[in-house]
Amino acid sequence: MLKINQLGKAYGDFRALRSVTLEARSGEVFGLLGANGAGKTTLLRTLATLLSPTSGSASVNGFDIVRQSRQVRANIGLVSGGMGLHDRLTGRETLRYFASLYGLSGARTEERIETLTRQLDLSDLLDIRAGGFSTGMKQKIVVARALIHDPPVLLLDEAASGLDVLARRTLLDLVAALRSQERLIVYSTHVMSEVEELCDRLAVISGGEVLKVGTVNELVQDSGERNLERAFFQLLSEQKAAGQAVTRG
Secondary structure, eight states: OEEEEEEEEEETTEEEEEEEEEEEOTTOEEEEEOOTTSSHHHHHHHHTTSSOOSEEEEEETTEETTTTHHHHHHTEEEEETTOOOOTTSBHHHHHHHHHHHTTOOHHHHHHHHHHHHHHHTOTTTTTSBGGGOOHHHHHHHHHHHHHTTOOSEEEEESTTTTOOHHHHHHHHHHHHHHOOTTOEEEEEESOHHHHHHHOSEEEEEETTEEEEEEOHHHHHHHHTOSSHHHHHHHHHHHHHHHHHHHHHO
């Protein structure tokens, strides 16, 4: 479903991604855990074909992100923190507009809206303008917009960032409800509790590098620590020590 091989992204001398290699499969929520600036957003934007890699390769649902970018975009839904809605459009009008961008027929569009309304409890949002939505209500439509074409891969880039406690709970419940054997959800965050609640497996990322991949239990057990937060900081400490050793060498 998702294969990444030695993927790199550089801006001049700055390397935002350093030879990232990962695989994730349908049926799981795969977490990207890292501090702000770790490279998570760069990785997801590269996978979404919004950025071009400097080196390496990646495929999404079998399509190469460079050579088959149009097919990649047709196979993903992207939700990123701060994505907005047009205040004058209703929820239904927003979903119909984005369905048209993906080439859905009128009948298929209405079928998808009906399905998403059941899945995400959108009935109260479809026929009022987005300008009157709360943050949590907006997030529901943003997620529905990303899912309108029923993509097999959903990329969530710090999607809970800036949300209040109620809106954040809405988002986490939505992700749990969207878990499916036919879909891969990639969930990027710096919040440990979100990873612990949602993710089947995760990659710890720092400085554009993947430090460790596994389940929460595997990462905690391998570290010898008692929880994910302590295991995370141990990995960062080991990375820092390795970097200092190279510098001294």
